[in-house]
Amino acid sequence: MIRIAFEKSSTAIYMSHLDLMRCMTRALTRAEIPAKYTEGFNPHLYLVFAAPLALGITGEREYFEIKLTEDMAPEQIRQRLNATLPRGLKILDVFEAENDFNEIESADYRVFIEGKTAEDWNRFFSAPTIPTEKKTKRGMETVDLKAEIISCRAEDTENGVVLSLHLPCGNRKNLSPLLVVKTFAPNEETYYTAARCAFFDQKGKRF
């Protein structure tokens, strides 16, 4: 299993997860990487992402995995892909995977929210519970942000607040930083940026 670390920024942040999968599939084709296809009537490229990244969020170090049908040096894969990716996507490194994406438990996010202060956040976060509506497969559900957020820190900057959020991420439990933003700053005109910085396993070990 070959793991590929990449960055998603600039205009590429407006790609949805599905768009990104299509984009990477085509990039692997263009770069002539000997990537393995699934068997069956409707074969498609074997391609697994660590965790979907919502449209609009920057990914500082995201991952996907492929299987190879013949050997190719990691550095060659990196260079070939980087020569053919659209603006905002960049391969950081390529290596043999030593663990499984299923082990991902949490992720770090950095969120900037314009016009808000650390004090605003601390007041917001000091409430005993912070109920909010979350869209799930079963419909809308009420969740308690306070209980879901693993840890957080707020710092003032010139024109807003920067939140460092540690949130559950992965198959078992997941919380989008955008839900935090929408609950904290519900005005739809509020300008924000969000980035996912790192993934962690259950023991807090960085991916």
Next chain:
Amino acid sequence: MELERLLLRVKNPAWYSGGELNSITKDKNRVKTRFAFCFPDLYDVAMSHLGIKILYDILNRRDDVWCERVFAPAPDMEGLMREKNIPLFGLESRDPIKDFDFIGFTLQYELSYTNVLNMLDLAGLPVLAAERTDDMPVVIAGGPCTVNPEPMADFIDLFNIGEGEETLLQLVDLWQECGGNKREFLEKADRLESCYVPAIHDRKVKVRRRIVKDLDRAPYPEKLIVPNAKAIHDRISMEIMRGCIRGCRFCQAGMIYRPFRQKSPERMMENIQKLCQSTGYEEISLTSLSSSDYEQLPRFADLLLDYCTPRKINLALPSLRIDNFSEELLKKLRAVRSSGLTFAPEAGTQRLRDAINKNITEEDIFESCRIAFQGGNTAVKLYFMIGLPTETDEDILGIADLAQRIVDYYYQLKTKKNGKGVSVTISLSTFVPKPFTPFQWEPQIGLDEIHRRQQLLKNAITSKKIRLNYHEGKTSVLEGIFSRGDRRLGKLLLTAWKKGCILDAWDEHFRYDLWMEAMTECSIKAEDYAGRRYAYDEELPWDVVDCGVSKAFLIRESKLAYENKTSPNCKEKCLGCGVKSICGGDVCDPNCL
């Protein structure tokens, strides 16, 4: 930047962000001419269009020209742009297009006309050509609708009629020669064969549609922009030929893209290899008006399959004609992957199929169905039209009857797989009379009559295996008005747009009530345009354009329709349609086919 602040507030930010693979960025200080290529509809539709890709490539091959893409924003984005005073911009540079040299629109369908007005307004320019000053960009238009330029004449400075591969570069050259003097440019451009400057053109001088004689020599892109957000047709389009040897009497494309020209398999394989390498697309669609008329199709299909199969690339082959649909070819295509089958008999009875010169017999239809069913297909989609000249209720009932007999045929064949039922989908559209067709003088049926005939068909279908899809009909009426319209319609467009009519091709945005209001205010009646029989000897709004096909030919064909008589296709016999006058006779000679 201001734009970034808005993008996360709209539904499809990737439609406005730019940055796609193979989009072209240049240093604006090092180019002489900036061109905004506008497709007046939403991104996912616009990015599916082949013409824009060809012309984007041709313009950008020149170092001194920078062509960018501009599309109609969806209402959510438009609202924010207006609120924040962000003028319409080019996707590549994000610079306002009001500072460009050219703003070029492609007019592909009448229902995009209000979007042109809206885009000019969003750019910060007056929508009326007469109100734009000499320092504002030259607004030009091309595309199939411009064979009747009159309804849009108030808004466009210059129409470029016909295929733009060569003429667009001539216009850029002329613009540079004139040193950007718009008035001088328009005067000189109006004297070019294919150009029409409505403000100054002498209607006695015919504007001649330009064509590219040799498709093998015409430039074809080596790279295509790969959208970040899925386009409707997100794949490689390979144009295999232009023009059509058939002479279906309702079909404008079959007339205005004459003569029939084919590309060589070798040249196309060259194109395809480059495009596959530069895009990574997993599907190739062969585009033409009637793919199965491509003479070297079996050989080309072999070449294609040899290339595509090991690379797991799908082939899509639309516009296959029912009559020469070959069993072997189907098998080959299925070797890669196949979707359901679509045929276009257009009319339900042989009498009417003869009248419209759709040279398809019932045997052809059933033979094609047999091949399809025995090949394992169980879904058949059939295209029909209502409102065709000479149509009677019997013809409409014939559609239901034909569909039913196809269903029955499936069960008779006994090749059906266990548990698999057949599904026949009828896709019904309404006939719209179009300029430069033998039916250009015909009246269109009115809205009530459209509804009555739709209902008649609906009630005649009893099987649950048959599905009927049709459009309500109001948009067809509007198309009917504009396709044969004259310059007075400019006022109607302006009024309707001011009332809020945009994106008329989209059900969720189409506002027939506002169109009705606008028509009342402008004293324009549908019956005077769509619903009227034009006379053979009447001066037609589009008489200023010479498309190649002569009026005498169109009248001959029109009369044959009333005798239910078919005409041979170009391969069988030259009917003297007149297109030789613009192609010099060396292209469409039947011996060359």
